[in-house]
Amino acid sequence: MRVTHLSLTDFRNYGRAEVELDGGPNLFVGSNGQGKTNLVESLVYLSTGGSHRTPVDAAMVRQGAQAAVIRARLEHDGRALLLELQLNRGSVNKAMVNRAPARPRDLPRHLSTVLFAPEDLAFVRGEPSVRRRLLDTVLAQRTPRLAGVLADYDRVLRQRNTLLKSARASGVRGGGLSTLDVWDERLVTLGSEIVDERVALVDELREPVREAYHAVAGDDHDPRMLPLLSVDGAAPDDEHDEAHERRGDVDAVGTTRDRFAAAVARLRPRELERGVTLVGPHRDDVLFRLNGLPAKGYASHGESWSFALALRLGSAQLLRARSTTGDPVLILDDVFAELDRSRRARLAHAVRDFEQVLVTAAVLEDVPEELRARTVHIRAGRVVAGDDDPAAVESPTGADPA
Helix, strand or coil: CEEEEEEEEEECCEEEEEEECCCEEEEEECCCCCCHHHHHHHHHHHHHCCCCCCCCHHHHECCCCCEEEEEEEEEECCEEEEEEEEEECCCCCEEEECCEEECHHHHHHCCCEEEECHHHHHHHHCCHHHHHHHHHHHHHHHCCHHHHHHHHHHHHHHHHHHHHHHHHHHCCCHHHHHHHHHHHHHHHHHHHHHHHHHHHHHHHHHHHHHHHHHHHHCCCCCCEEEEECHHHCCCCCCCCCHHHHHHCCCCCCCCHHHHHHHHHHHHHHHHHHHCCCCCCHHHCEEEEEECCEEHHHHCCHHHHHHHHHHHHHHHHHHHHHHCCCCCCEEEEECCHHHCCHHHHHHHHHHHCCCCEEEEEECCHHHCCHHHCCCEEEEECCEEECCCCCCCCECCCCCCCCC
């Protein structure tokens, strides 16, 4: 799978942009704030149903415009496909596939991307929610049906939290909580599936991540991944200490559904006191270890970066192995500036055989030579015409792509 043409209208700082893309590496170069990340953000949105930078669609519509349009031409096995998405201020978004109306949530079925970004360091050093989001993104890409399960769980969780807050405020207890019992059942049903899918994904990722870590770091620091499940007593959102980490090593007894239901019943008094759901996949985490120690707090900056890159690269390897539409498009957004020379070279080597790689950089020299096959210069929301002439700027206006 590769993107052959990207067209943007009123997206971020682009009034209009038309970009031809090649297979293999494509490099976008420009000073900070010129619009490099905006280009790749549009493809991330098409492939995941959301931006990696903002949860608000209106933020991606150019100031003064009422809608932004993203068009991407794809090619796989000689077949072409056109994806179109219109992001509207104040109304629902609209989508088309090959000019036929479609649901925006269906677009990720046709395009898969894996994004590497400076924010990925938070996978190792950040909060549990960042790691949960990483797993859920890969789950939805690997099995699109799970995107609906995740969305349904979020809705049930919000409704249950509303009822818990209401019960706390009114002092309702015992038989007055029959409505909550109904939501408990939905929470356990949906949540158990998510927990099982995440645990299975972590298991599938272990070997690809280990191999990717060695490829990027050049050393084997025994990278490991261990699920920490709230249904088994781990509470990473409350207190991420060694006691909670050890709970993830305990062999669980019974099905996830049975353990989840038991935890919900056990924790209900505390939940009523606090007005919030204390158990479920929204409270889980994954512990990353290097050399037998938690990476968070013990790993060096370089080791943390290597682990974060390995998570992305391992995910890409997993997705390519399961895909029926070819490799995911790899996007390396301002990553090379964060790496030393040796890691830059090893990362470039590790991604060299993917069908298409999109790279952004502020400094051309930060990017290894092998990823500069096609270089496009970006300036103030405009795409420079020509690989080597940053003065020849293409007009931001023009005709729709055919």
